[in-house]
Amino acid sequence: MEKSSRFGSEYIPLVSETSTRLRLLIPFSKIAWFTVSLPFLGFAFCVCWSVLYNFKEATFTHCEVYNFLPSISAAIGHYKPQSDVWKAAIAIQAHTRVLVLIMYYRHYKETVYKWAQFVAHIALAAYAIENTALVTLSFWSSHDNYALHKLSFITFLIMSLLHMSLSCMITRSCRSPAKDAVEASSFKWKWRMLFANVSSILLACYFFYRHNKYCEANVYSLFAMSEYMVVLTNMGFHMTAAWDFAGRKFLVSLKGLRII
Structure with a gap:
């Protein structure tokens, strides 16, 4: 099988090489979409x-004034079935994000x-910590363990910004220029999402x-709307x-897993 020009294939043996009949070819783009779609759909549902079934409680604050949207913390962690749906979505995507990390x-x-390899290592570490913090803040709400939830949220926010910033820096200055329109488009959207994310954080701080x-x-x-934008831009x-990784695929067979 022809190898991609961007970087070579890697074979990870799972069992002895006895059969090639059962094979599953999964485009990486579908894995990426699946990884993002799970928390997006879970977030939208929550x-x-x-709003539909816990409006009064979810929008209540100590000021006791009218609000029309709940905060993210209230939407995903305070009520059922919302918290269960969100935890399930985050638990599943946490595993697929390991593939993205690889x-x-x-x-x-x-x-x-x-x-610049050390910059790449820091970006990868930030990505892994961000994912871990997302899991802990999702499974331990502010009602369950406020200190852990707060620490996880702050860690998620910092590591998310660090990862996005370093990724943009790596793409721009630490590697060869984009080889095609797809890579160039990815670079542009990375900067747009980073700018929108930082702007949303500043707005959230102001409104809070x-x-x-x-x-x-x-x-x-x-x-709350600013919070939503922080999550969506992330x-x-x-x-x-x-x-x-457009064009990259995972080949799953009895031989093992191959990235092609």
Whole structure:
């Protein structure tokens, strides 16, 4: 089988080489879409269900003023079945993101300049920690363990920003220029998602401060909307993996797993 020009294939044996009859070829783009779609659909379900069936409780704050949207914490962690749906989505995507991490490790190893390999290692470590923090903040809500939830959220936010920033820097300055329009498009969307993510974080901080300072109606909902944008832009950034590895596939057979 012909190897990709971007980086070679790798074979991971699972059993003895006895049969090639049963094979499954999975485009990596589908894995990337699946990895992002799970938390997106889970997130959308949690928000919609909370608005429809837990509106009063989910939008309540200490200011006791009207709000039209719940915060992410209230939507995904305080009520059932929302918390169960969110935990299931995060648990599944955490496993598929390991495949994404492996792909980026191999990609950076083959394409990043030697002098910048340590930058790639930091980006990969940030990616792994971000995923771990997402799991812990999802499985331990602020009601279950406030200290752990808070630490996990802060860690997720910092590692997410670090990973996105370093990924953009690597793509721009630490490797050879994009070889095709797909790679160029991925690079552009990475920068757009990073800019939108940082802007959303700043807006969330502003609305959170304003809500606690003045207790105005609907301001907490504006904070919630900013939170949503932080999450959605993070998902959008991770979706660029579908472009980074366009044309790559996973071949699963009785021989093992091969990336082609």
